[in-house]
Structures are given as C-alpha cells and as structure tokens.
Amino acid sequence: xxxxxxxxxxxxxxxxxxxxxxxxxxxxxxxxxxxxxxxxxxxxxxxxxxxxxxxxxxxxxxxxxxxxxxxxxxxxxxxxxxxxxxxxxxxxxxxxxxxxxxxxxxxxxxxxxxxxxxxxxxxxxxxxxxxxxxxxxxxxxxxxxxxxxxxxxxxxxxxxxxxxxxxxxxxxxxxxxxxxxxxxxxxxxxxxxxxxxxxxxxxxxxxxxxxxxxxxxxxxxxxxxxxxxxxxxxxxxxxxxxxxxxxxxxxxxxxxxxxxxxxxxxxxxxxxxxxxxxxxxxxxxxxx
Numbered sequence: 358x359x360x361x362x363x364x365x366x367x368x369x370x371x372x373x374x375x376x377x378x379x380x381x382x383x384x385x386x387x388x389x390x391x392x393x394x395x396x397x398x399x400x401x402x403x404x405x406x407x408x409x410x411x412x413x414x415x416x417x418x419x420x421x422x423x424x425x426x427x428x429x430x431x432x433x434x435x436x437x438x439x440x441x442x443x444x445x446x447x448x449x450x451x452x453x454x455x456x457x458x459x460x461x462x463x464x465x466x467x468x469x470x471x472x473x474x475x476x477x478x479x480x481x482x483x484x485x486x487x488x489x490x491x492x493x494x495x496x497x498x499x500x501x502x503x504x505x506x507x508x509x510x511x512x513x514x515x516x517x518x519x520x521x522x523x524x525x526x527x528x529x530x531x532x533x534x535x536x537x538x539x540x541x542x543x544x545x546x547x548x549x550x551x552x553x554x555x556x557x558x559x560x561x562x563x564x565x566x567x568x569x570x571x572x573x574x575x576x577x578x579x580x581x582x583x584x585x586x587x588x589x590x591x592x593x594x595x596x597x598x599x600x601x602x603x604x605x606x607x608x609x610x611x612x613x614x615x616x617x618x619x620x621x622x623x624x625x626x627x628x629x630x631x632x633x634x635x636x637x638x639x640x641x642x643x644x645x
Contacts, residue, residue: 381494382453388487389453389498390460396480398423399468403543404484404550405524407431407500424461428454431499438503449496450503457487457498477542481549488550489557521551563634565607568620570627573602579619580606607634 403409415423505519524547532540592603
C-alpha cells in the first residue's frame with residue numbers, strides 16, 4: 358500500500374513539474390512576441406536569429422506574415438533538433454514556437470516608444486526574458502537557441518555569448534541588404550539580449566563546493582545521486598585536531614540549491630565553502 362501511494366505521489370509530482378514547465382514556456386513565448394510586436398517590429402528593427410530573419414523577410418514583403426515565416430523557418434530546425442538534442446527539450450521548444458506564433462498573430466502592433474534606441478534596448482530585454490526563462494524551464498524559443506544549446510553541451514561557453522555571435526553574423530549580413538542603421542540598432546538589441554540571457558540562464562556557471570562533515574558515508578551516498586562526481590579527502594581540524602572528511606564536488610549555479618538541500622538534510626552542522634570556478638579541465642557532465 359505504501360509503495361502504491363508513493364507511486365501516485367511521484368506521478369503527481371511529475372505531472373505538476375511538467376505543467377509548471379509548460380506554463381513557463383508559454384509565458385516565455387508571450388514575452389518574445391510582445392518584445393517583437395510592441396518594440397521591434399513597429400520600428401522595423403531586428404532581434405537577430407530566426408525572429409530577425411523572419412522580420413526582414415516580412416519587412417520586404419508583408420509584415421503581417423512575420424508570424425508564419427517565423428514558424429516556417431523554425432520547423433525544420435525543430436525536426437533536426439528532435440534527433441540531435443532530446444525529445445523533452447524539443448517538445449517544450451515546439452510549444453514555445455507554436456505559442457510565439459499564436460501570440461504574434463493576436464498581439465496588436467503598437468509603437469510603445471518613438472525612440473528606436475529605447476525600442477532596441479527594452480525589446481532586447483523583454484525578448485531575452487522569454488528566451489532565458491524558456492531555457493531555464495528546459496526548452497528554448499527555437500531557432501538559434503537550439504543550435505546554441507548544442508554548442509554549450511559540447512563546449513563550456515555561455516549561451517548568451519553563443520547567441521550573440523550567431524546573431525551578429527546574421528545582422529551584419531542583413532546590414533548589407535537593408536540599412537546599416539537598422540543593423541546597428543539590431544546589434545544593440547542582441548547585445549542587451551545576450552547579457553540578460555546569461556543572467557537568467559545560469560547553468561554554464563560552475564561552482565566548486567568543499568563540504569566538511571563527520572557523516573562521510575551517508576553524505577557521499579546522497580551526493581552521488583546528483584549529476585556530478587565527489588572527491589573524498591581525509592582532513593583534520595587545525596584547532597580541535599579531530600578527524601573530519603572533506604568532500605569536493607563541482608556543480609553548476611543552477612544545481613546548487615539541490616546540493617544545499619542534500620547537505621542540510623544529511624548533516625545540518627556541516628561546513629560548506631562554495632567558490633566560483635574559472636575553468637575546468639577534464640570530464641564534467643554538462644546539462645542543457
């Protein structure tokens with residue numbers, strides 16, 4: 358009976374987590390669409406990536422088709438990512454792209470500010486909020502975010518930096534086709550967007566944790582359930598001369614809260630020192 362209740366509780370928890378992630382992704386889509394329709398599109402500015410490419414095609418043809426163009430360009434990237442990245446990640450990304458397309462259709466085009474510089478800055482911040490929260494929920498806003506996620510899985514590079522480089526190449530190319538004023542505004546927008554994404558999407562930030570505890574076996578057992586390995590070092594208190602165990606593990610800022618819960622649950626008296634890691638050489642499991 359207990360096992361049955363536990364299974365029901367686990368299922369409920371899993372469904373709740375999935376619903377929460379889906380809600381965050383839909384909210385992210387709303388932010389991306391709002392940033393485009395309220396700030397960038399009224400000034401015919403670019404946000405870079407697939408949204409920027411769709412915007413330029415729309416500016417040259419008909420702006421009302423930007424949402425459909427955005428969806429059409431994203432579709433093959435999503436199908437490729439379904440194989441290359443992972444089903445859950447791409448399913449959430451598909452939800453975000455579909456929601457963004459719908460919000461682009463229903464949100465009216467309103468010029469919130471007449472200043473294109475302000476439009477570039479605030480449009481970039483709002484769109485970055487959508488991109489960052491979608492990534493943090495385990496999905497993406499599609500397009501270059503998927504390519505960026507693949508790169509950050511293989512290379513220890515901040516997501517915002519990857520997006521800025523890819524967006525920059527597209528924007529410079531589009532500058533030759535349209536106008537350099539629009540391209541420079543777009544560079545400002547993508548720079549702001551990249552910085553905000555890095556603030557929100559913090560999985561690339563590595564932390565080294567030193568944990569001093571007397572409950573070595575239980576602590577190691579629980580820490581081994583987390584994604585990263587643990588190194589055990591025999592230690593002695595400099596003042597008390599009592600034997601202790603120091604455990605060292607490298608984690609990410611995103612996963613630190615879970616590690617903290619484990620340490621406090623096993624040994625509330627443990628001493629923990631957390632340092633930001635500049636560089637890692639060797640094997641380290643990177644999450645999306």
